[in-house]
Amino acid sequence: MNILVTGGAGFIGSNFIYYQLEKHPKDKIICLDALTYAGNLDSLKRALSEPNVTFVKGDIADRQCVNTLFENHKPDIVVNFAAESHVDRSIENPQLFLQTNIMGTQVLLDGCRKYGITRFHQVGTDEVYGDLPLDRTDLFFTEQTPIHTSSPYSASKAAADLLVLAYYRTFKTPVSISRCSNNYGPYHFPEKLIPLMISRALHDQSLPVYGKGENVRDWLYVKDHCAAIDLVMRHGRVGEVYNIGGHNERSNLEVVKTILKELDKPQSLITYVTDRPGHDLRYAIDPTKIHDELGWLPETSFDEGIKKTVRWYKENRSWWQSILDGEYRNYYDKMYGDR
Ligand code: NAD
């Protein structure tokens, strides 16, 4: 089986490639990635030494590049991780999000139509459902929850999902979509909450918590997400959406305090900064469908996952330090400077 993994040099994509190599060592993997600020070949170092992994640098929205790749590598499955993925950056500059997340997905879908595949799997997000109230802990996102987006990021991801479903209905392209809650784990770019807080705490720097830190996210260890995608793209029903989440709801403040405790650092590092505009209050996934149909259950509890993640960042300092020393430094100063 030939598997085209787009965005494989990013956080979840790189973890997914390692998962594939472990679980399906005979499959051939082609990774297509534009190597934006979020893509990092260092994350794939070990994978790229395997004979069945090929890396192609290119943009999913570049039709010629995508078509050549289909002709040369004849993928059976296409799994699309490639995206602009950071809500804060989408508030700063929405345009790029529409280009990559919507137009890029359309170019991939056209490639699938033209060359034929057995499955196109779109890696989606629970953020397409909008948010839930903080005081209604009885409410969860199901696959029937209406699309109700808040940020340019989630709007672009929702548009992509709708296109994917339109290609299924109109052209019978064999598609599936998974919508997952917030991931954490190794190779997570240090601008997202958990790696940002770990890397800054390790430097004894202030930890910028938006608003009062009351917003709730439903955290899933990245390997559990990779296992779920693998199941859906191979065994999930065509034309279906599957929610992925492990019932690990935590407020941002709880997460930051857990990290500080794990690192034995003082709570005085916490600094409250101006809230994110349009900040979603609470995300919480109902994963009943993927459990009932495909038997998926998360294996890693939040307590265990955060310990593993903190250990990984301590042991792999050079991976994130080189990011912090580069262009990212300007981003942090611009985003947080006068917040
Ligand atoms: P990431 O930002 O870490 O990685 C994105 C990757 O895509 C990078 O390697 C980047 O170079 C590549 N890329 C960006 N634009 C490209 C383009 N035009 N052509 C080719 N490659 C391009 O993101 P991530 O956190 O790994 O997320 C992967 C996918 O999972 C995204 O689609 C995201 O919406 C979705 N998702 C993420 C989370 C999360 O918590 N991180 C949760 C649910 C869903």
Ligand code: TYD
């Ligand atoms: P993030 O990791 O950006 O993921 P998302 O916005 O997709 O959920 O943020 C997770 C939560 O952490 C979100 O509620 C915003 C909050 N947050 C902070 O409080 N401070 C920060 O510096 C960042 C990056 C996020």
